[in-house]
Amino acid sequence: MMDAPIDSLVAAAIHDAKNALLALGVQLTVAERRPATADFSSARASVARIANQLTELLTLYRAQGGQLRLAIDDHDLADFIDDLVAELGPLPDGIALNIDRGAATTLGAWAFDAYLVKLALLDALRNALRHARTRITLSLNVPATGGICFSVSDDGAGFPELVLIGAVVQSGNQGSGGTGLGLTFARLIAARHATPSGRHGRVELTNDHGANLKIFLP
Numbered sequence: 001m002m003d004a005p006i007d008s009l010v011a012a013a014i015h016d017a018k019n020a021l022l023a024l025g026v027q028l029t030v031a032e033r034r035p036a037t038a039d040f041s042s043a044r045a046s047v048a049r050i051a052n053q054l055t056e057l058l059t060l061y062r063a064q065g066g067q068l069r070l071a072i073d074d075h076d077l078a079d080f081i082d083d084l085v086a087e088l089g090p091l092p093d094g095i096a097l098n099i100d101r102g103a104a105t106t107l108g109a110w111a112f113d114a115y116l117v118k119l120a121l122l123d124a125l126r127n128a129l130r131h132a133r134t135r136i137t138l139s140l141n142v143p144a145t146g147g148i149c150f151s152v153s154d155d156g157a158g159f160p161e162l163v164l165i166g167a168v169v170q171s172g173n174q175g176s177g178g179t180g181l182g183l184t185f186a187r188l189i190a191a192r193h194a195t196p197s198g199r200h201g202r203v204e205l206t207n208d209h210g211a212n213l214k215i216f217l218p
Contacts, residue, residue, distance in 0.1 A: 009057070009060065009180060009181050009184060012180065012181070013053050013056075013057055013181045016053070016181075017050050017053055017054070020046050020049060020050050021046075021050065023046060024043055024046040024047065024050075027042050027043040027046065045089060045126075048087075048089070048122075049126060052119055052122060052123060053181060055119060056119060056123070056181055056182065056185040057181065059116065059119075059185065059188070059189075060181075060184065060185060060188065063188055063192075068192065070113040070116065070189075070192055070193065071113050071114075071115065071116075072111050072112060072113055072193075073111060073112075073113075073114070074109045074110070074111050075109060075110060075111075075112065075114045076108065076109050077101075077103065077104035077107055077108065077109060077110055077140060077148075078101060078104040078105065078108075080104075080114055080118070081099065081101055081104055081138070081140065083118070084118055084121055084122065084125075084138075085097070085099065085138070087118070087122060088122060088125050088126070091129065092129060094134060095129060095132050095134065095135065095136065096134065096135045096136075097135070097136055097137075097138065098135060098136070098137040098138070099137075099138050099139070100137065100138070100139035100140070100141075101139075101140055102139055102140045102141045102142075103140045103141055103142045103148055104140050106142075107142070107148070110148055110217070112193055112217050113189070113192075113193070116189045117150070117189060117215070117217070119185070119189075120182070120185055120186040120189050120190070120215060121138075121150055121152065121215065123182035123185065123186065124152040124182065124186065124213050124215075125138065125152055127182060128152050128153070128154035128156075128211065128213075129154075131154055131156035131157065131210075131211065132154035132155055132156050132210070133154075133155050133156055134155055135154070135155050136152065136153065136154045136155075137151070137152070137153045137154075138150070138151070138152055139151045139153075143216060146199075146218070147199075147201070147216055147217050147218040148216075148217050149214050149215065149216045149217075150214070150215045150217075151212060151213070151214045151215075152212070152213050152214075153208070153210055153211060153212040153213070154210045154211055155209060155210040156210050156211060157210070157211075158207035158210055158211045159205050159206075159207055159211050163205065164205055164206070164207065183203070183205075186203050186213070186215060187202070187203045189201075190202050190203050190215050190216060190217065193217045193218055194218060195218045199218045200218065201215065201216050201217045201218055202216050203215055203216070204216070
C-alpha cells in the first residue's frame with residue numbers, strides 16, 4: 001500500500017526535517033530575544049511536525065519489515081476529535097477551523113488505532129493549514145458503504161491533477177514542499193484497518209472548492 005520506495009521517502013523526509021530544524025533554530029533565537037508568543041507557537045509547531053515525521057518513518061519501516069501491529073481498541077469519537085483539535089494547537093491568523101462531529105454523537109465509540117489515525121489526521125490538518133485561504137474543515141461521517149470517514153478539507157488551490165490520479169505522490173496539496181510521507185502513511189494506516197470479512201480502510205483525494213482528503217475506516 002506504499003506509494004513510493006521507502007528509500008526515496010526517507011531521503012526526502014530527512015531533507016525536509018533538516019530544513020524544519022534550521023527554521024526552528026531561527027525561531028528559537030528570535031523568541032529568546034523578546035517575549036513573542038507567536039514565535040514560541042511556531043517553534044512548537046515545527047517540533048511537533050518533525051516528531052510526527054519521524055514516527056511516520058518508523059511506522060513505515062516496521063510495516064516494510066512485517067513488524068507493524070495496530071493497537072485496535074474502542075475509542076469515544078467525540079473525545080478523539082477534541083484531543084485531535086487540542087493537539088493541532090493555535091491556528092494561523094485569518095484561518096478558521098470548522099468542525100462537523102456528525103457521527104461522533106450518533107455512534108459514540110469506534111474500534112481503531114487512535115494513535116496512528118491521529119498522526120495521519122494531524123498531518124492532513126497541518127497540510128490544509130499551509131494551503132487554506134480562510135478555512136479548513138474537519139468532519140466525521142458514516143458512509144453508505146459502512147464504517148466511518150474522517151474528512152479534512154480546505155479552501156485552497158486543491159490537489160494537482162497528477163496527485164489525484166496517483167501519477168505522483170505529494171503531501172502538499174499545491175504540489176510543492178511535500179515529501180509524500182504523510183499521504184503514504186495515511187494510506188498504509190487506513191489499509192491496515194480491516195474487518196474479519198476482509199474489508200479494508202482507504203484514503204480518497206478529491207477537489208471540491210479546495211483539497212479534500214478522506215480517511216475511511218471499516
